[in-house]
Amino acid sequence: KPVTTTKADVVASGNYGTNVKWTLDSEGTLTFSGKGAMKDFVAVDGPEPLPMWHGNEAVKEIVIENGITRIGDYAFDYCTEVESITIPDSVTSIGTFAFNNCSKLESITIPDSVISIDSMAFALCSGLKTITIPDSVTSLGENAFFYCTNLTSVKLSNNLECIKDATFFFCESLESVEIGNNVKSIEFSAFACCFKLKEVTLPESVNYIGDGAFYYCDSLTSVTIPESVTTIGNYTFYNCTSLTSVNIPEGVT
Numbered sequence: 001k002p003v004t005t006t007k008a009d010v011v012a013s014g015n016y017g018t019n020v021k022w023t024l025d026s027e028g029t030l031t032f033s034g035k036g037a038m039k040d041f042v043a044v045d046g047p048e049p050l051p052m053w054h055g056n057e058a059v060k061e062i063v064i065e066n067g068i069t070r071i072g073d074y075a076f077d078y079c080t081e082v083e084s085i086t087i088p089d090s091v092t093s094i095g096t097f098a099f100n101n102c103s104k105l106e107s108i109t110i111p112d113s114v115i116s117i118d119s120m121a122f123a124l125c126s127g128l129k130t131i132t133i134p135d136s137v138t139s140l141g142e143n144a145f146f147y148c149t150n151l152t153s154v155k156l157s158n159n160l161e162c163i164k165d166a167t168f169f170f171c172e173s174l175e176s177v178e179i180g181n182n183v184k185s186i187e188f189s190a191f192a193c194c195f196k197l198k199e200v201t202l203p204e205s206v207n208y209i210g211d212g213a214f215y216y217c218d219s220l221t222s223v224t225i226p227e228s229v230t231t232i233g234n235y236t237f238y239n240c241t242s243l244t245s246v247n248i249p250e251g252v253t
Contacts, residue, residue, distance in 0.1 A: 012052060020068060024053065028060030037070035040095060057081045066090050071098045073118070080104065089113045094121050096141065103127055112136040119143050126150055133157045142166060149173060156180045163190045172196065179203055186213045188233070195219060204228050209236055218242060225249060
């Protein structure tokens with residue numbers, strides 16, 4: 001006999017921006033369709049009511065259909081039971097706190113249409129294990145992967161010029177990071193408290209390493225600092241107790 005499948009029932013629906021609609025089905029799939037940008041929330045504790053999926057344990061999967069161009073601020077903040085997220089090639093930007101605390105999310109593919117990822121976008125995604133930032137990305141916000149405690153490997157865009165404050169702060173399982181060859185500055189606490197990070201090679205493009213950039217990376221045994229570096233901040237390698245020697249370029253101030 002032919003196998004028949006039944007489509008899950010839509011249990012809730014609405015609008016989420018001028019031209020964006022959403023549906024939630026009985027299997028926990030939250031789907032967004034339409035054209036253009038999702039709406040932004042000013043803050044989760046602001047006067048506007050939160051969307052019904054905020055903190056809703058019934059939501060297991062998020063599907064964003066082609067045509068959506070921006071994932072709004074706080075869009076999926078505290079969707080703690082979400083295990084799968086689909087981002088289409090039409091998306092060019094991901095807002096602040098967009099996926100904050102999606103703690104069961106283990107992997108996500110960021111398409112090479114994305115240009116900017118805002119601050120705290122994937123913070124506290126404690127289930128996330130690996131991330132590749134495609135070369136299309138030119139801006140990665142502060143604290144973007146803050147406290148992603150199970151993140152083990154990172155590959156950064158070759159068109160990213162700055163690794164901003166606390167981007168990977170307290171990614172305590174991070175073992176390897178591939179820094180793109182166009183990065184010029186590594187800012188305050190960018191990799192602080194990455195306790196399992198053992199080796200870092202900085203590309204020739206880097207000229208600035210900020211305060212506490214590798215603070216408390218106590219498994220770090222090797223750092224390659226190129227001659228292009230002119231400034232190393234305070235406490236940059238503080239408590240890197242496994243680091244026995246570092247070659248500092250002559251031009252560093």
